[in-house]
Amino acid sequence: MRTNDILEKLVGFPSVVGTPNGDIIDWISAYLSSFGIKAHVLAGPEGDRANLFATIGPADRSGYILSGHMDVVPASEAGWESDPFTLRADDEKLYGRGTSDMKGFLAAALAAVPALVTAPLSRPIHLAFSYDEEAGCRGVPHLLARLPEFCAPPLGAIIGEPSGMRAILAHKGKAAARVAIKGRSGHSSRPDLGLNAIHAITDILQAAVAAAEELTNGPFEREFEPPYSSISVGTINGGQAVNVIPDLCALEIEARAISSADPQALLAPVKAAAEALTTRSFEIDWQLLSTYPALLLASESPLAALLESLTGITPLAAVSYGTEAGLYQQAGIDAIICGPGDIARAHKPNEFILISELAACQAMIEALGQTCRRET
Numbered sequence: 001m002r003t004n005d006i007l008e009k010l011v012g013f014p015s016v017v018g019t020p021n022g023d024i025i026d027w028i029s030a031y032l033s034s035f036g037i038k039a040h041v042l043a044g045p046e047g048d049r050a051n052l053f054a055t056i057g058p059a060d061r062s063g064y065i066l067s068g069h070m071d072v073v074p075a076s077e078a079g080w081e082s083d084p085f086t087l088r089a090d091d092e093k094l095y096g097r098g099t100s101d102m103k104g105f106l107a108a109a110l111a112a113v114p115a116l117v118t119a120p121l122s123r124p125i126h127l128a129f130s131y132d133e134e135a136g137c138r139g140v141p142h143l144l145a146r147l148p149e150f151c152a153p154p155l156g157a158i159i160g161e162p163s164g165m166r167a168i169l170a171h172k173g174k175a176a177a178r179v180a181i182k183g184r185s186g187h188s189s190r191p192d193l194g195l196n197a198i199h200a201i202t203d204i205l206q207a208a209v210a211a212a213e214e215l216t217n218g219p220f221e222r223e224f225e226p227p228y229s230s231i232s233v234g235t236i237n238g239g240q241a242v243n244v245i246p247d248l249c250a251l252e253i254e255a256r257a258i259s260s261a262d263p264q265a266l267l268a269p270v271k272a273a274a275e276a277l278t279t280r281s282f283e284i285d286w287q288l289l290s291t292y293p294a295l296l297l298a299s300e301s302p303l304a305a306l307l308e309s310l311t312g313i314t315p316l317a318a319v320s321y322g323t324e325a326g327l328y329q330q331a332g333i334d335a336i337i338c339g340p341g342d343i344a345r346a347h348k349p350n351e352f353i354l355i356s357e358l359a360a361c362q363a364m365i366e367a368l369g370q371t372c373r374r375e376t
Contacts (some may be wrong), residue, residue: 003358004094005109006031008087010070011096017071017134020048028052028129031110035117039208040150044142052129053150056113057121063372065126065157065178065300065333067102067324068105069133071139072098072261079349092354099353100341105160108340108361110331117337123372125365133324136176136290140324142332146327153332156303158368160326160339161314162346167307168337170223170318173294173326175263176254179204179274181238182283185247191376194245198238201249203334207273208233208253211266222256223318229257229266252289256320259294293326295335303334306371308363319343338364 001009013024029039032054032323042051052070057063075097082088084097109127116125131139131344147154181204183195212231220227231253238249255266274284297304304315315336321343328335340357 001111003107003111003362004089004355006110006172007094007099008101009085010099010103010107012085015070016074017074017132019319021050021070021131022048025050025052028110032113032180035113037197042143042146044139049131051131051137051139052127053143053147055124055151056126056357057124057372058118059124059151061123061126062152062155063126064368065154066109066127066159066160067103067130067328068109068160068213068339069130070106071131071134071326072101072103072230073347074136077349079333080334081350084351092356093352094355095350095352097351099351099352100162101343102161102339102341102348104341104353105167105339105361106357109160109365111361112365112369119373121369121372122374123155124151125153125369125372126335128157128286130324133188136174137292137324138290139329140327147331148355149192149342153228154307154331156309156334156336157325157328158362159323159328159335159337160361161208161323161337161345162238162339162344163337165340165357165364166313167298167315168319169297169304169315170259171295171322171337172224172229172252172320173230173261173292174176174258174322175267176289177293178250178252178253178287178289179247179268180250180285181274181277184245185245188243190364191245195247195281196245197282198246200280200282201236202239203269203277204251204273205233215266219258219260221260222343224320226320227258229255231245231255231266231270233361240320241257247327249265255324257294259296261296262274263293264288264291292322292324295323295326295329297329297334297336299335303336307336307338310367310371
């Protein structure tokens with residue numbers, strides 16, 4: 001199948017983050033089986049979604065992982081000019097949810113399979129496709145935990161997030177949390193008899209703003225934009241009516257950390273402010289929604305040199321968004337980002353990828369296969 005045809009199939013599966021993904025798993029497994037490749041379907045603890053891992057070549061030798069996620073963000077926003085789950089071609093552009101982020105990479109990897117199986121590989125190439133990346137990389141840790149069952153320690157992992165086919169060496173880490181406050185309701189004419197959760201949550205907001213401002217003073221890592229860690233409150237919800245004392249209020253907050261910082265530790269002052277409210281009879285529920293570490297691959301690493309030779313482009317030092325690459329590195333596997341498409345097109349109406357970008361990615365993967373045939 002051509003890359004475009006594979007992408008059309010993949011986009012047609014509405015594998016929205018947090019929903020079952022059995023259909024797309026079954027299709028990919030059947031496709032790989034047609035080339036004699038066994039796909040290991042690794043169910044997650046949720047029970048209705050899974051990761052997929054497959055090997056081309058000798059699994060008992062160290063090789064390379066092609067890593068991508070099968071889930072996409074929802075496509076309910078206004079502005080789509082066609083069905084987001086039906087691939088639409090317009091000259092060089094292919095439109096659809098997930099085309100850039102990141103089913104385009106999956107399609108290129110699957111399209112390269114026939115070339116990879118035509119001659120024996122001295123080193124293996126693994127396909128590692130995960131679920132719920134868009135919810136904070138929730139699926140891939142379960143895959144990484146089972147990796148030793150299926151292959152020798154890999155030499156490196158290429159995470160195919162959209163990068164314009166320019167390799168990326170580093171990204172920030174992230175931690176996201178939800179804090180809910182429970183007070184006591186009542187009529188607004190007697191505020192002395194209630195516990196106003198919205199008033200109380202301002203203590204947490206003040207702590208978050210103060211912590212965010214403090215981070216602008218450093219430490220700095222100049223390869224990032226901005227060159228410091230950050231904290232941001234993304235949502236706040238509470239209250240029923242103006243004349244009712246709100247007994248419930250919740251907010252969601254995230255920290256983005258430079259490589260030398262622990263993203264969960266950045267949220268510690270905010271968590272402390274929340275916990276202090278218990279002394280005023282409020283109930284507090286702090287829930288960590290997601291967390292993943294930063295990526296920092298040395299520019300002189302063999303994996304960086306390999307990607308530069310495969311793409312002909314000097315790697316980019318860093319980006320500020322996050323990927324699963326940091327989790328691979330945390331698991332002891334060198335990781336780098338390189339994939340087709342543009343992150344600026346992701347999570348927007350009329351997301352698209354260029355046919356030329358798909359072709360460049362497939363060529364890169366097939367060139368990797370040539371490298372793995374030569375290595376001993």
